[in-house]
Amino acid sequence: MRTAYTADQIRAAEHTLMATLPPGTLMQRAAAGLAAACAALLGKVYGSRVVLLVGSGDNGGDALWAGERLARRGARVAAVLAGAKTHEAGLAAFLRAGGRVAERDALGTADLVVDGLVGIGASGALREPYAGLAEEANAGRAPVVAVDVPSGVDASTGRVEGAAVRARLTVTMGALKTGLLVDPGAARTGRVELVDIGLGPHLPGPDVAALTDGDVAGLLPRPGNESDKYRRGVLGVLAGSDLYTGAAVLAVGGALRAGAGMVRYAGPAEPVAQVRAAWPEAVITPLDRPSIEDVGRVQAWVLGPGLGTGDWAHELAAQVLGTHLPVLVDADGLSVVAGDRSLLRRSAPTLITPHAGELARLIRAGREDIEAARLEHARAAAAELGVTVLLKGSTTVVAEESRPVRVNPTGTSWLATGGTGDVLSGVAGALLAQGLGPYDAGSCAAYLHGLAGRLAADGAPLAAADVATAVPAAVRALTART
Ligand SMILES: NC(=O)C1=CN([C@@H]2O[C@H](COP(=O)(O)OP(=O)(O)OC[C@H]3O[C@@H](n4cnc5c(N)ncnc54)[C@H](O)[C@@H]3O)[C@@H](O)[C@H]2O)[C@@H](O)CC1
Numbered sequence: 001m002r003t004a005y006t007a008d009q010i011r012a013a014e015h016t017l018m019a020t021l022p023p024g025t026l027m028q029r030a031a032a033g034l035a036a037a038c039a040a041l042l043g044k045v046y047g048s049r050v051v052l053l054v055g056s057g058d059n060g061g062d063a064l065w066a067g068e069r070l071a072r073r074g075a076r077v078a079a080v081l082a083g084a085k086t087h088e089a090g091l092a093a094f095l096r097a098g099g100r101v102a103e104r105d106a107l108g109t110a111d112l113v114v115d116g117l118v119g120i121g122a123s124g125a126l127r128e129p130y131a132g133l134a135e136e137a138n139a140g141r142a143p144v145v146a147v148d149v150p151s152g153v154d155a156s157t158g159r160v161e162g163a164a165v166r167a168r169l170t171v172t173m174g175a176l177k178t179g180l181l182v183d184p185g186a187a188r189t190g191r192v193e194l195v196d197i198g199l200g201p202h203l204p205g206p207d208v209a210a211l212t213d214g215d216v217a218g219l220l221p222r223p224g225n226e227s228d229k230y231r232r233g234v235l236g237v238l239a240g241s242d243l244y245t246g247a248a249v250l251a252v253g254g255a256l257r258a259g260a261g262m263v264r265y266a267g268p269a270e271p272v273a274q275v276r277a278a279w280p281e282a283v284i285t286p287l288d289r290p291s292i293e294d295v296g297r298v299q300a301w302v303l304g305p306g307l308g309t310g311d312w313a314h315e316l317a318a319q320v321l322g323t324h325l326p327v328l329v330d331a332d333g334l335s336v337v338a339g340d341r342s343l344l345r346r347s348a349p350t351l352i353t354p355h356a357g358e359l360a361r362l363i364r365a366g367r368e369d370i371e372a373a374r375l376e377h378a379r380a381a382a383a384e385l386g387v388t389v390l391l392k393g394s395t396t397v398v399a400e401e402s403r404p405v406r407v408n409p410t411g412t413s414w415l416a417t418g419g420t421g422d423v424l425s426g427v428a429g430a431l432l433a434q435g436l437g438p439y440d441a442g443s444c445a446a447y448l449h450g451l452a453g454r455l456a457a458d459g460a461p462l463a464a465a466d467v468a469t470a471v472p473a474a475v476r477a478l479t480a481r482t
């Protein structure tokens with residue numbers, strides 16, 4: 001599990017640790033790690049041209065002390081001093097080591113740029129001259145190494161307002177910051193390297209966490225000797241309408257590929273015919289009235305993809321949400337509950353899987369506001385609605401009250417195509433039916449779905465059905481790697 005923290009959490013841990021150490025120790029640890037990472041990126045340090053962008057706080061201090069180490073190894077290091085003040089001890093040591101102060105045009109000849117403009121002490125959009133320097137560094141040909149966080153990215157949320165550094169490598173001190181895992185910030189970091197400065201024992205419970213291959217492999221249910229199709233988990237799928245048949249086919253496909261022991265599908269005539277043709281494995285109940293009575297026993301439900309939003313859908317939603325079983329609500333199901341939020345008041349687990357627009361309707365917020373602050377809105381929605389929220393998008397996040405938000409690291413933009421959400425519902429529903437709680441089911445499903453998307457796309461466009469097909473390969477791949 002990779003865990004990350006807000007700026008406040010890190011600052012508090014730093015204070016506790018610093019009180020036990022001689023002054024300056026942490027900055028030296030940070031600078032040593034930063035200089036080593038820069039040297040590795042450069043390959044050859046001696047004679048290389050390094051430009052430091054130095055802001056007025058300790059982030060600039062880290063850059064100067066790392067610059068000092070590189071200068072001692074023969075690099076030609078120039079510091080562009082951007083702030084009204086500069087870390088004094090760092091600057092003095094840097095100059096003693098042979099570093100020089102330069103104007104911003106030094107950026108034009110750099111082999112490597114070190115972004116020490118701002119770190120966790122930043123507030124709001126980058127001001128001038130920092131903003132201009134960040135843009136100049138981005139436009140240059142030299143790789144940029146960000147100190148702690150790419151300047152312009154909010155360390156606690158991943159928000160970017162205005163200019164922000166686009167780094168090849170981010171060398172972060174003590175612990176990961178939330179903003180390095182959440183878009184749009186995550187898209188600016190390049191590779192992230194963590195420097196251990198001894199903060200570990202002083203950190204609180206994490207703000208966010210990202211699963212790894214090993215975590216998912218450990219969480220995924222595996223059939224044992226005792227398993228039969230019923231014990232492996234039976235999923236009920238209520239999806240599709242005579243107008244929208246594909247959603248049902250894709251959701252059932254996702255569920256079958258994700259290890260459900262059995263999938264029971266119920267719906268009107270058109271989607272029933274399509275699902276039967278595509279998935280002879282599914283057990284099908286044609287519905288001529290909105291009732292789950294004849295569907296048979298299931299361990300969890302998926303409700304919503306392509307279901308429509310009229311009385312039919314409302315009646316099915318009321319019945320399914322009235323059971324004591326885990327329910328995943330997606331797509332049209334979300335529109336139904338947005339119109340009648342009392343349906344979500346239940347004691348059994350509920351996992352909702354909205355994209356930003358669907359969540360906006362559910363919690364009466366603006367779609368753009370949600371896109372700009374995905375974590376905060378997912379967290380707030382989980383608390384407000386009393387459900388587990390899987391918010392789909394450029395970084396999919398899974399929020400449940402009193403738990404760190406799970407951030408999905410496997411996404412790919414190739415997945416932004418129609419129908420992939422229906423597959424995700426099926427995969428997550430299958431995991432619910434196999435006994436995972438909604439938090440683990442949601443985050444493992446997002447992980448597998450992202451991995452399957454990458455395997456299916458392999459650098460080219462994909463169709464949603466390809467993602468379902470690739471789910472078993474994704475399971476194999478992550479099991480093989482762990
Ligand atoms: N305190 C320590 O012992 C350690 C500090 N570390 C480094 O110190 C950093 C935090 O240092 P600081 O708390 O001094 O804060 P920063 O250096 O991150 O930034 C604060 C400075 O930036 C200016 N600033 C804030 N927002 C701005 C904006 N939007 N545009 C332009 N200027 C802005 C402020 O006026 C202030 O002078 C960490 O990110 C990390 O790099 C690490 O070396 C670990 C150890």
Ligand SMILES: [K+]
Binds near residue numbers: 115118147151
């Ligand atoms: K920085």
